[in-house]
Amino acid sequence: MKPHAGDDAPARALLLTAAPEDPDSTRSAPEPAYAISTHGLVKSYPGPDGTAVHAVRGLDLDVSQGETFAFLGPNGAGKSTTIAMLCALARPTAGRAVVAGTDVVARPDRVRRNVGMLFQHSALDPDLTAEQNLYIHARLYGMGRRHARRRVGETLEAVALTDRRRSPVRTLSGGMRRRLEIARGLLHEPRILFLDEPTTGLDPHARAQVWDHLRTLRERHGTTLFVTTHYLEEAENCDRLAIIDAGRLVAQGTPFALRAAIGDDRVVLRTGDDTRARQVVHQTAPPDTALTLDADGLCLRVPDGSAWIPRLCAALEAHGIPVRAASATPPTLDDVFFHHTGRSITTARPPQPETGKDA
Amino acid sequence: MTAPEPAPAPAPAPEHRDAGTSAPPAPPDAPATPDAAAPPDTPGREPTRLRRELRAVHALVHRDLLRLSSQPTHTALMLLQPVLYLFILGGGLAALIPTSTLGVGYQTYLFPGMLMMTVQTPAIMVGIRLITDRQSGYLRELLMAPVSRTTLLLGSCAGGTTVAAVQGAVLLAMAGAVGLPYDPLLLALLMGGMILASFTITALSLALAVSLQRAEVFHMLLGVVMMPLLFLSGGFFPLDSLPGWARSLAAVNPIAYGVDLLRRSITLRLPDRATAAGIEWFGSRPPLALEAAALLAAGALALLWAAHRFKRPD
Known part of the structure; x- marks a missing residue:
């Protein structure tokens, strides 16, 4: 166990x-x-x-x-x-x-x-x-x-x-x-x-x-x-x-x-009023959380993202801001690869496959 | 429920911990040699080094024989060509060439050459297969085996020689059709000559194959070289009617040695069928044993060279 x-x-x-x-x-x-x-x-x-x-x-x-x-x-x-x-x-x-x-x-x-x-x-x-x-x-x-x-x-x-x-x-x-x-x-x-x-x-x-x-x-x-x-x-x-x-x-x-090691889950929230939501989240989330607002909605990176969703939602509801969607995505190995090499493993494919170097 | 975990000290070496649980290492009773902990292959006994290498050689010979038996059509086709030459070309020309010029009927004269032709095709195929095995990746699988690379090359050579000898034996069974008696000693001599020649041609083919990367180059080279080699082998016509330069070329043609060896074996048993001269060294015929030794030496040298090239790891 x-x-x-x-x-x-x-x-x-x-x-x-x-x-x-x-x-x-x-x-x-x-x-x-x-x-x-x-x-x-x-x-x-x-x-x-x-x-x-x-x-x-x-x-x-x-x-x-x-x-x-x-x-x-x-x-x-x-x-x-x-x-x-x-x-x-x-x-x-x-x-x-x-x-x-x-x-x-x-x-x-x-x-x-x-x-x-x-x-x-x-x-x-x-x-x-x-x-x-x-x-x-x-x-x-x-x-x-x-x-x-x-x-x-x-x-x-x-x-x-x-x-x-x-x-x-x-x-x-x-x-x-x-x-x-x-x-x-x-x-x-x-x-x-x-x-x-x-x-x-x-x-x-x-x-x-x-x-x-x-x-x-x-x-x-x-x-x-x-x-x-x-x-x-x-x-x-x-x-x-x-x-x-x-x-x-x-x-x-x-x-x-x-x-x-490369960091935290990506939590995305879509609310009725993202600008106000941002302030609420800012107060609720850990102090130095990175917060961005883009076309996807309000995005933040926190450890254990899915555990934060109910807390954030509760806080937003308490302020009267409706939450339309919430998601937490853990980092993928592709993110890990990207983090270390600066590119995605799926795009880094040279035309020549590695074969026949030996024997 | 935190209490009864008996592990005394997993903490100081966290990296090793899961290794210790899944696969029990044996440090207490095997302090020095890590091999002592190796799981034995067969309970009790480990085959000796030599035995392992011999088994690998046998495996490769076995593979060649299995391939031979799994492709009966292919095998039959390879035999077809010499049979056609022997009975159609030989039969047709026999009427034109009087027995007095060659000492024997043309079909009998042609027989050693056709035996060599039968033997040479599978022998040469060994080299081609080394290249295709390398391209397909099968060679890498062979190289993974815990035997020396020389053993693998020896195995290939032994396999090629065996297959060639088997096919030669099939044609040899037709000896009666060209007027040769089924004399056990004669057949043994011819068989021995064929095996020797197969070995040398296989070795030469391997020596060529280890230095070539592409099968096409090999095929091209064969296409250019095979015809002159066959014509200069003395299999179709006596060499002494050729100009001097052609005869010197024949004197370094391994197939000519093979043909000559077989022809002289026949003469040895049936002196009344003495045929025209074959290989000559400085104007005289070398002794039969010396000729055989030269052929063997050429094969051995080729094999040594191939092994040397092949041994070089990546």
């Missing part, structure tokens, strides 16, 4: 990552409590004319065990690159990342044994059946034949694809393929599952199904989920999230804390 640990510490949630490499960054013992821990992670690619393209510029992340962590940012922000580094697919240019207790540079094979990965673009062998795809993957992960067969059966069941196990992958729908990919990611029972835009291109129904499976997975096995997304509503449902923009972490914390 307790609120989440981070909820009561909104200030802590804000992490401004301007901090460059500090000398005491070489912590020797990795924190076992963290599933993922990075420090000053940097990735640059050689760009045109000898310049360097900085995809990720100094990332400090801590993801706890069993947590569902969202990595929110517009396309091209460096999400996929970060995931590639955390899975030991790409080598960091600088900095350090410890995943599942193992340094990604020192022991990439051990990291990969402990993590599962769901890439942004579906990559199954379309000519083979669902079962064959999984079996080959299980064998790639070094499982014996019997163990591989058992896990294939279990994971197919977990994603409710047992009845389609003999269908060639090219005959499966997009949502089924995604689920099959989740099954593939789970074959070796990873402790951490990375999901790069797991629901992009799926219809709402398939999207909900994918999330159902992920939730079950987390409840049953305590798997840590690291999800990149540019869907705000998906990030909203995660335990914690980090916002990344142009390769930098701009904020991290619980959705609640992040929203709380």
